[in-house]
Amino acid sequence: MASLSxxxxxxxxxxxAAPARPLLLGSATSASTIPKFLLPAAAATTTWHQVRHxxxxxxxxxxxKKKKAHKTFRTYDLSQMQQFSLCDAMRYLRxxxxxxxxxxxxxxxxxxxxxxxSGPVIRDRVRLPFPVKTDTRIGVICPEDSPLMIEAxxxxxxxxxQESLFESIRQGNIPFxxxxxxxxxxxxxxxxxxxxxxxxxxxxxxxxxxxxxxxxKGTVQELIGADEFRERNGVVRIAVGQLGFTPQMLSDNIKAxxxxxxxxxxxxxxxxxxxxxxxxxxxxxxxxFSLNGLFPPTDDKITPEDLQSVM
Amino acid sequence: xxxxxRRLNKLTAKVAMPASDPPLPVVTVARHSARLxxxxxxxxxxxxxxxRKFWRTALPRLKYWNPAIPMIVNRIREQEKPATxxxxxxxxxxxxxxxxxxxxxxxDGLSKAPPPAEGERIVTINMSNRRSExxxxxxxxxxxxxPVQPTxxxxxxxxxxxxxxxxxxxDRERVKREVxxxxxxxxxxxxxxxxxxxxxxxLRWFDARRVLGEVTYF
Numbered sequence: 001m002a003s004l005s006x007x008x009x010x011x012x013x014x015x016x017a018a019p020a021r022p023l024l025l026g027s028a029t030s031a032s033t034i035p036k037f038l039l040p041a042a043a044a045t046t047t048w049h050q051v052r053h054x055x056x057x058x059x060x061x062x063x064x065k066k067k068k069a070h071k072t073f074r075t076y077d078l079s080q081m082q083q084f085s086l087c088d089a090m091r092y093l094r095x096x097x098x099x100x101x102x103x104x105x106x107x108x109x110x111x112x113x114x115x116x117x118s119g120p121v122i123r124d125r126v127r128l129p130f131p132v133k134t135d136t137r138i139g140v141i142c143p144e145d146s147p148l149m150i151e152a153x154x155x156x157x158x159x160x161x162q163e164s165l166f167e168s169i170r171q172g173n174i175p176f177x178x179x180x181x182x183x184x185x186x187x188x189x190x191x192x193x194x195x196x197x198x199x200x201x202x203x204x205x206x207x208x209x210x211x212x213x214x215x216x217k218g219t220v221q222e223l224i225g226a227d228e229f230r231e232r233n234g235v236v237r238i239a240v241g242q243l244g245f246t247p248q249m250l251s252d253n254i255k256a257x258x259x260x261x262x263x264x265x266x267x268x269x270x271x272x273x274x275x276x277x278x279x280x281x282x283x284x285x286x287x288x289f290s291l292n293g294l295f296p297p298t299d300d301k302i303t304p305e306d307l308q309s310v311m
Numbered sequence: 312x313x314x315x316x317r318r319l320n321k322l323t324a325k326v327a328m329p330a331s332d333p334p335l336p337v338v339t340v341a342r343h344s345a346r347l348x349x350x351x352x353x354x355x356x357x358x359x360x361x362x363r364k365f366w367r368t369a370l371p372r373l374k375y376w377n378p379a380i381p382m383i384v385n386r387i388r389e390q391e392k393p394a395t396x397x398x399x400x401x402x403x404x405x406x407x408x409x410x411x412x413x414x415x416x417x418x419d420g421l422s423k424a425p426p427p428a429e430g431e432r433i434v435t436i437n438m439s440n441r442r443s444e445x446x447x448x449x450x451x452x453x454x455x456x457x458p459v460q461p462t463x464x465x466x467x468x469x470x471x472x473x474x475x476x477x478x479x480x481x482d483r484e485r486v487k488r489e490v491x492x493x494x495x496x497x498x499x500x501x502x503x504x505x506x507x508x509x510x511x512x513x514l515r516w517f518d519a520r521r522v523l524g525e526v527t528y529f
Contacts, residue, residue, distance in 0.1 A: 076315040095375035095378075099351075099384030110312065309379050310415050
């Protein structure tokens, strides 16, 4: 009876707090013999035994405050934020990124919106005057052995086809980073059940993202050199330039992007809050600088031309 | 997006760059410096720690105060080669040229030091096995660079950043203690509960045996 000794051990511990030969005889509900401090749950069940005073103690009872759920993303008082002109921010960022390959390092723009947490989100494509990424490889889903297939190949698609393309995607062979689908093949695509593979990569063609089309040429041209952006948690982020860009190039890109973003914001249903709040410029390794919308540097010894040197 | 004050505090601490100890002077390079090339080794072994530190701590300041001067870093893999800095100094009276072919920074050793252009002369500094402060000192001597004195506002910001950091350390310690205490309490409650359950089951075992007459009490 090995277990008896272990049981006696726990008994001995019990005897420290309880009488020597306690209530074992005839204790059918042994839980009642256990000290209260050892069994808070048991203690809780017996609270109705306690004497209640006339007042009921209602005044002292702590009420757990229900946390108020905010319907909009939090916005901050920007009057305390130090803001920079574009050239000032670039001067700092170029200092932070000194010695890094200029084609690898990107300027990033973060636009904070005053926005409701639920409701429509901003999502669009922008064609910047000076493209940031130049490695777009397009795959096209269209019926096999059709004139469309030849057209797609001539447009520079790296992968073309229908069933053969589905099969290669299933095998994990994805040589493209943009995928479009011709309307004729859309049903076949939906039946193929590739959403699990393509969805997480953001490659699944859909009407919403304008990647299901009957105008292959127009869509391919739009995709090459076009950058997608979308609002996440009330902030739209996009790469707007390479480190080697001049202030004027970066300014043009930011202007083109902001113009489109404002149009998108205007298109949003009036029932939902959607407004510009803050624009922040950062870079791959640099901190974020809140922009004040001005261009020239504040230091009169520096000109925008000084910020064009090779990095 | 992170709150405004927190972002601003972090930014001022970074822009003030108080990280180095002793604090490096912020340096402006005399106008006759044309270009600045550093050859760095990818690893910190073999005396390459100082050059890397120079790149990380001193070069951003140099770049901030001299945005027009190309400062190129060429990182190479060959550890046996020394880390060198090549300064291209403009001869007095030579015209400022902007169309000099200049490769950009490279992480693959592609941006080798070109021969000096017309009206330029080369000065090299050996950076291997030296501390970044010593490298900066030699750099200042050879270029005739003048330290930029911080304004009273800069000093105030720096001081505030340091104070925030000190207060932050105190607060972190306090929060750590509080979290520890909370965890300890939870652990104790869990232990007490499990012990109570053990006792309960033991008593049940005894009760069952007593009914069967297997156990006799003293």
